Amino acid sequence: xxxxxxxxxxVKIPADGAAEGRSPAVRGEPSPLSCALDRRSFLQCALAxxxxxxxCEFAQLLVAIPAWxxxxxxxxxxxxxxxxxxxKLQDKKIKCKLCPRECTVGDRExxxxxxxxxxxxxxxxxxxxxxxxxxxxxxxxxxxxxxxPGTLAFSLATAGCNVNCKFCQNWDISQVRPEQVSADxxxxxxxxxxxKQHDCPTIAYTYSEPVIFSEYLMDAxxxxxxxxxxxxxxxxxxxxxxxxxxAYGKMDAVKIDLKAFTESYYKDxxxxxxxxxxxxxxxxRKMNKWTEIVYLVVPTLNDxxxxxxxxxxWIKTNLSVDVPIHFTQFHPEYLLKNLPITPVPTLERAKAIxxxxxxxxxxxxxxxxxxxxxxxxxxxxxxxxxxxxxxASRMLIRKGSCPFxxxxxxxxxxA
Amino acid sequence: MSAMxxxxxxxxxxKCFAGAAVLGASGRTGLLAAAEQExxxxxxxxxxxxxxxxxxxxxxxxxxxxxxxxxxxxxxLYDRDNPIEAWTKLVRPGEMVGLKVxxxxxxxxxxxxxxxxGICERLQEAGIKASDIVVWDRDSDEMExxxxxxxxxxxxxxxxxxxxxxxxQELVTHGSVGSRLSKILTQRCNVLINVPxxxxxxxxxxxxxxxxxxxxxxxxxxxxxxxxxxxxxxxxMLPEIRTRMRxxxxxxxxxxxxxxxxxxxxxxxxxxxxxxxxxxxxxxxxGWQVIxxxxxxxxxKTLEGDKRAPHYIATAADAQHRLGTDDPRRIxxxxx
Numbered sequence: 117x118x119x120x121x122x123x124x125x126x127v128k129i130p131a132d133g134a135a136e137g138r139s140p141a142v143r144g145e146p147s148p149l150s151c152a153l154d155r156r157s158f159l160q161c162a163l164a165x166x167x168x169x170x171x172c173e174f175a176q177l178l179v180a181i182p183a184w185x186x187x188x189x190x191x192x193x194x195x196x197x198x199x200x201x202x203x204k205l206q207d208k209k210i211k212c213k214l215c216p217r218e219c220t221v222g223d224r225e226x227x228x229x230x231x232x233x234x235x236x237x238x239x240x241x242x243x244x245x246x247x248x249x250x251x252x253x254x255x256x257x258x259x260x261x262x263x264x265p266g267t268l269a270f271s272l273a274t275a276g277c278n279v280n281c282k283f284c285q286n287w288d289i290s291q292v293r294p295e296q297v298s299a300d301x302x303x304x305x306x307x308x309x310x311x312k313q314h315d316c317p318t319i320a321y322t323y324s325e326p327v328i329f330s331e332y333l334m335d336a337x338x339x340x341x342x343x344x345x346x347x348x349x350x351x352x353x354x355x356x357x358x359x360x361x362x363a364y365g366k367m368d369a370v371k372i373d374l375k376a377f378t379e380s381y382y383k384d385x386x387x388x389x390x391x392x393x394x395x396x397x398x399x400x401r402k403m404n405k406w407t408e409i410v411y412l413v414v415p416t417l418n419d420x421x422x423x424x425x426x427x428x429x430w431i432k433t434n435l436s437v438d439v440p441i442h443f444t445q446f447h448p449e450y451l452l453k454n455l456p457i458t459p460v461p462t463l464e465r466a467k468a469i470x471x472x473x474x475x476x477x478x479x480x481x482x483x484x485x486x487x488x489x490x491x492x493x494x495x496x497x498x499x500x501x502x503x504x505x506x507x508a509s510r511m512l513i514r515k516g517s518c519p520f521x522x523x524x525x526x527x528x529x530x531a
Numbered sequence: 532m533s534a535m536x537x538x539x540x541x542x543x544x545x546k547c548f549a550g551a552a553v554l555g556a557s558g559r560t561g562l563l564a565a566a567e568q569e570x571x572x573x574x575x576x577x578x579x580x581x582x583x584x585x586x587x588x589x590x591x592x593x594x595x596x597x598x599x600x601x602x603x604x605x606x607x608l609y610d611r612d613n614p615i616e617a618w619t620k621l622v623r624p625g626e627m628v629g630l631k632v633x634x635x636x637x638x639x640x641x642x643x644x645x646x647x648x649g650i651c652e653r654l655q656e657a658g659i660k661a662s663d664i665v666v667w668d669r670d671s672d673e674m675e676x677x678x679x680x681x682x683x684x685x686x687x688x689x690x691x692x693x694x695x696x697x698x699x700q701e702l703v704t705h706g707s708v709g710s711r712l713s714k715i716l717t718q719r720c721n722v723l724i725n726v727p728x729x730x731x732x733x734x735x736x737x738x739x740x741x742x743x744x745x746x747x748x749x750x751x752x753x754x755x756x757x758x759x760x761x762x763x764x765x766x767x768m769l770p771e772i773r774t775r776m777r778x779x780x781x782x783x784x785x786x787x788x789x790x791x792x793x794x795x796x797x798x799x800x801x802x803x804x805x806x807x808x809x810x811x812x813x814x815x816x817x818g819w820q821v822i823x824x825x826x827x828x829x830x831x832k833t834l835e836g837d838k839r840a841p842h843y844i845a846t847a848a849d850a851q852h853r854l855g856t857d858d859p860r861r862i863x864x865x866x867x
Binding site for chain 1: 635636637694697698702704709733734749750752753755756790791792793795
């Protein structure tokens, strides 16, 4: 049985696809320059979209690693590797240097993430190659809209997370210890091979929180690059600078979930901190790493005009107007079931504010068929990438530029 | 004309003063006296039973002496001459009793085997079937490592970790806590006897009765920030725990005053005691004081001075939780 694991969505859309949406600003005819996806790519994406949404009979065929039936003892030793980012202290204690939480962990204890354990003063990750979820997803599902549109990502996760978002839709793998969830042994080379076998140009580390499986992510990225497969990460960005540079330095693109623009929200809803995440975004920018931002809009908690405006201005000032931001729709999950689904007008308000502040690529997510899922040229306003559900159905960008006016469109595009 | 109307001003004032005096409202002394009187009426009993010869000449706890120590503690707690009478005050035949032990500290600092055996014997003598008793913790391997024999069938006392049966799929929530509960708790017992160890804890300050419930949930790692406060108190508020919890029998035979919760011989001492109470907050407060005295004796800072006082104990006693009392005036410590 395929597990439904998503970061952008959590929504069901009809199997036949959502209604096609178009920007009010652009209603142009298809250009002779248009380069629609070829049939094979389109079908791959369409099938993968269906699988990801759990609405397609092909889902099981596309699951690279089968789900596990129930609690049983696993041979844990092959998953245990010494952690990379920590400092030894007195009395066999250690201080974790992976995320800003800096857990001080005594002998035989684990850090906040639950996937790293101190054995006699040496800190170990318990989740190297311990994959609890693997799927083949369209890259749009991450969502990465300016990165190889219309391609597939071999997507995987281990158990664990370094925060505890009350709205987490994958809490059954992110908020558990590794021994509490089914897992398979997937060493880095196997991951790279499977990605190639399934025509995935990219490995995506996603679903739970890749910060906490950094060692595995780094090794898998190396194996992938040797095999000609790229890597992207979908992360909360709550990470120390050195670890970020070392681990995410190996990524070809990064998507950061910026959960809100207030420390109080991070403290109360995320159980984390905002500032280190903003710092991480700036560091990624300095590293010249292609980065997109997702902001999950939760009714009443992080949906004020002031926050949207503050966020947009911060991006403009500290990153670039060219950094894509996706305002996505919240669905009640986990510990936050008392709030409604985000109204579409709220998302549209967020987009309007960000547009008005001058950001060039502002998307609306989790609303199938909404015209703000497409990419438009910031100069001539023509539609450049059309998306239906998680499928890029038309891709017009040529050599990184708008085919109509020549405006450079930043991103990682097809060669 | 009513009687009230017939009262003259002088009589009325007399009555007012007399009423105020009875209520103790005529001054500060009276108020305190009333509070103390009230406290005396509703004290939580915490029994500390000791046996200096618990180990005889060796390092291992003597089973027979442990049985006697447990009996003394239970008799003192329930004010009974006969230990079986004390146990029959606690459980009834047909009930399924879970003993939540603590095996995280490994050999040397886990719930004492002889103590657990003694509890199981007395439960059976009180009419509980052996197969209706389950000794449990998070992980079977950890339990075996410290000497428990995993047993999951037949008419014997059952003994295994949650890893054998998993956690419930549904989340239960209270305040800051949202967790999945062990199916041993929810499906295998309707009475819970908490058998923690008296330990220092590097984050929480101390780990005794209340914190032992971290072994009941799937995600204890999420509840260590801020000295585990208010997480420990919130966790113990879960109805599935609160309605089952009847007694804490704290293993204080070997205790830890620093460097916990793992076992470090240099920070442990042979205390040769068990501490029992029906009030887990009062027991935790009392155990905390025991650890503080040992720290003073060893020349260590207080836990407050070490910036890790167990504030969660006060939270557990506050008006939002009322899991017991941490007011020493309302705790009757009985040493036997």
